[in-house]
Amino acid sequence: MNPISFSDYEALRRAEGFDEVLLRDWAPNAVIDTHTHPFAVKALMVSGDLWLTCDGDTRHLRAGDTFELPHEAPHAERYGPAGATFWAARRHAL
Template sequence: MHTMSFQEFESSALAQGFDEVLERVWEPGQVVDTHTHPFAVKALVVRGEMWLTEGEQTRRLAPGDRFELDFAAPHGERYGSEGATYWVARRNTKPN
């Protein structure tokens, strides 16, 4: 199984038109209530586990899982007992 490096993730995301790529590290048990962002995201979980809630649907995400959120999409996050790390590409331009 091929494991993607951060540099590969970053290169791919920038080639797809994303503006910036970051590594986000979350503390164990951290909860982020429903919120929005002024950007769209495409992310890859690389450590730990998290639960992402969009509307009435909650998904458990573990290493290797990906998620995407549209510009200003309401969502909430909850992180597992080990916390979590994901790489995230952000597209800051609001769609037309």
């Protein structure tokens, strides 16, 4: 259970300058090879498991954990047997 609602999370991230906040659902056992995004990300795990690899370091993230990625940061994602859901705030580059 999250300590805040999605709408509260969205308001907090927008106050920090993020221009988009999304709910992201990932399928069980999904694997996303190394890639980048044209935006910075600040996210809160809602459910499931995510193994996030960035700069050779892998973090196992669960509900309640947070992660951040800068604009164009190379990273890979692997999701657990139940998939995963997280709230992702994006700050697009100008």
